[in-house]
Structures are given as C-alpha cells and as structure tokens.
C-alpha cells in the first residue's frame with residue numbers, strides 16, 4: 001500500500017512541477033511517535049502515532065487496533081489523511097495511530113488499560129489544537145470515551161474536542177455513524193449527475209458490508225429506492241439475489257453479529273462478487289481488493305473506493321484504460337473525517353447540531369470536492385485517483 005501511494009504521489013508531484021525538496025517532504029511525516037505499552041499482567045504491545053502534515057490545521061486521523069498494524073501502514077494511512085482533509089477542503093492536517101494488537105484476545109479490563117496507557121504515552125503530542133484522533137478499524141465510541149477521560153485527567157482539558165467519534169452522550173455528533181457510507185453515496189450520485197447519468201437506476205454490489213458498506217447501502221435504499229443491491233459480502237461469504245437484497249435487513253443481521261454464511265439465500269464468493277455484471281462495485285472491505293489477480297474480471301463500469309486503497313496502482317491503470325470510473329478513496333470515504341470535523345466544531349462552540357444540519361454540511365463538502373474532481377479530470381484528461389492526489393497537493397502546497 002505504501003508503494004502504491006508513493007507511485008501516485010510521484011506522478012502527482014511531477015504533474016504539479018513541485019521541486020525535489022517538496023517531493024521528498026510529502027513522503028515524510030513531521031513526527032513519528034513509537035512506543036511500547038506494558039499491561040500490568042506483563043503483556044506488551046507496539047504503539048504508534050504518525051503526524052504527517054499540519055500545514056492546514058491540527059493533525060487528524062483514526063487509531064486502529066489490529067494485529068497486523070505496522071509503522072509503514074500507519075505512515076501510509078497518515079499520508080492519505082493529509083491528502084483527504086486537503087482534497088475536501090477541511091482546515092485540518094493528517095495523522096494516524098495504531099496498536100499492534102488483536103483486541104478480541106483482550107478482556108474489557110485489559111482493553112481499557114491498553115487504551116488509557118496509549119493516551120498516557122501520547123498526551124503531550126495531542127490535543128484540540130494539535131492532533132485530534134478518532135476511531136478506525138476495531139476502535140469505537142466507547143474506546144474513544146476512555147481516551148477522552150484519560151486525556152482530561154492528564155491535562156485538565158474539558159472541551160472533549162481532543163478526540164472525535166465519541167459516543168453521543170459524551171459529546172459525539174449525530175450522523176457520525178453513517179457519515180462515511182453516506183458521503184460515498186453523495187460523491188457517486190453527484191458524479192453520475194455531472195456525467196448526465198443521474199436519473200439512471202443502478203444495480204450494485206458491496207464488498208465488505210461492515211460499518212461503511214452497510215451505511216452506503218442503507219443510504220441508497222433511502223435516497224435511491226430505484227437502485228438494486230444484488231450482492232453484499234463479509235470476509236468469508238457474499239449473499240446474492242438478482243432481484244434485490246434488503247439493505248436494512250442485512251445491516252440488522254450484521255449488527256446482531258451474524259455471518260453471511262448463515263444468512264438465508266443464495267451465496268457466492270467474494271471473487272465472484274467482484275466479477276458480477278453490475279453497474280457499481282462498492283469496495284468497503286480492506287486494501288488491495290482489486291489487484292493484478294482479479295482486475296480483468298471486473299465488469300462494473302463504476303467502482304467506489306470506500307476502503308483505503310482497495311484498488312492497487314496497476315489495477316487503476318488497467319481499469320482506467322478500459323474507461324471504468326473509479327471514485328478515489330481520498331474523496332469517496334472522506335465523509336467520516338468531515339463529520340469528525342463537524343463534531344470538533346460543535347465541541348469547541350459547545351453546541352449540538354441536528355442530524356439534518358450535519359447531513360447538509362456533509363453534502364456540501366462532498367459535492368464540492370466531487371465537482372472539483374470532475375472538472376479537473378474533464379479539463380486534464382487524467383485518471384481520477386491521480387486527479388484527486390493533484391487537487392489535494394495543490395491545496396497542501398498552495399499551488
């Protein structure tokens with residue numbers, strides 16, 4: 001993932017004619033905090049926070065708990081955050097954090113101790129005007145609430161603006177849970193409208209029906225009931241129905257802890273889902289979902305990068321050459337950080353906005369960023385991912 005991101009960065013910096021120093025700088029983080037967390041019972045974990053760029057505002061980005069977290073992964077994700085916040089025009093920078101841990105192997109007590117010690121290791125480097133972390137894979141509002149509490153104990157800060165993605169009761173924003181999926185829908189439908197295909201009913205499939213994928217589908221069900229969800233997958237199985245699946249029912253099934261292998265109805269594999277004859281393929285699982293090994297099987301005209309880097313560099317080149325449209329991650333999945341930003345604004349002003357107000361602001365950012373992307377691609381005849389990176393770098397380096 002790091003290599004692919006750097007390849008796009010090289011192309012984008014070259015296109016903008018940025019000098020060698022800037023080219024080097026964009027690949028380097030401003031600061032990297034690497035430390036070890038020791039639990040009272042003797043277990044130890046590697047912990048990271050990479051602060052990539054803060055030229056537009058405080059560092060912003062999630063904290064991931066996963067056994068495969070590495071410093072390189074956190075570096076890449078922090079770079080993508082700087083590009084994302086710039087691409088959608090937020091006054092924020094980019095950062096990312098992670099702990100190399102499988103949280104399912106910890107008790108709740110251990111998880112809380114780990115979380116509080118992560119904040120103890122970092123508290124001097126984060127804060128409402130410095131670096132504002134959020135949840136990511138395997139972290140949630142409860143974990144963030146522990147972080148806020150620990151941060152407050154250590155620093156006395158009571159604004160709760162030091163973290164976003166908090167529970168609603170603890171200063172979180174309405175609309176945050178659905179924001180990433182909703183943002184992806186807004187970007188895709190805006191793109192289709194700009195192309196003149198806004199009225200066309202679409203058949204679509206969602207790879208990775210978790211938080212992001214399921215809210216993408218339930219938002220579509222609400223906004224575009226004429227569209228048909230024909231398949232949805234988790235890491236093991238995809239459910240399929242050519243006549244259409246019920247997004248709300250699938251979301252409820254997953255929220256209750258169900259696995260699609262136990263869902264009533266026809267099943268296909270994830271690879272078969274990628275190759276379906278649909279109009280739109282929504283990639284909301286993990287990185288590298290479409291790569292050399294399966295790019296030639298893709299039939300969908302439109303792909304939406306809801307996960308970070310789900311389409312590899314080579315697959316981008318191949319598919320764009322064949323006129324597929326790929327809405328790039330730094331815009332498609334920016335809805336989460338946009339509503340995180342709105343949460344931070346509400347906390348600082350001591351306000352609580354309605355879900356409608358949050359959704360209206362989200363729509364404004366998503367539409368504006370998608371219009372910029374559309375215009376740049378139309379004027380410059382370049383791939384959409386490259387265009388997204390160029391637009392973000394222009395804002396980062398004021399070009």
Ligand code: NAD
Nearest residue numbers: 180208209210211212234235284285286306307308333336
């Ligand atoms: P999640 O854990 O809720 O959901 C991920 C889903 O993908 C799960 O259903 C899982 O079973 C499935 N999955 C995992 N591996 C798969 C595979 N190989 N094939 C098919 N399905 C697979 O996570 P999420 O919060 O929905 O995030 C999904 C992706 O979106 C991640 O890459 C994350 O970094 C990115 N993202 C999330 C947000 C957010 O607000 N949650 C914001 C921006 C980007």
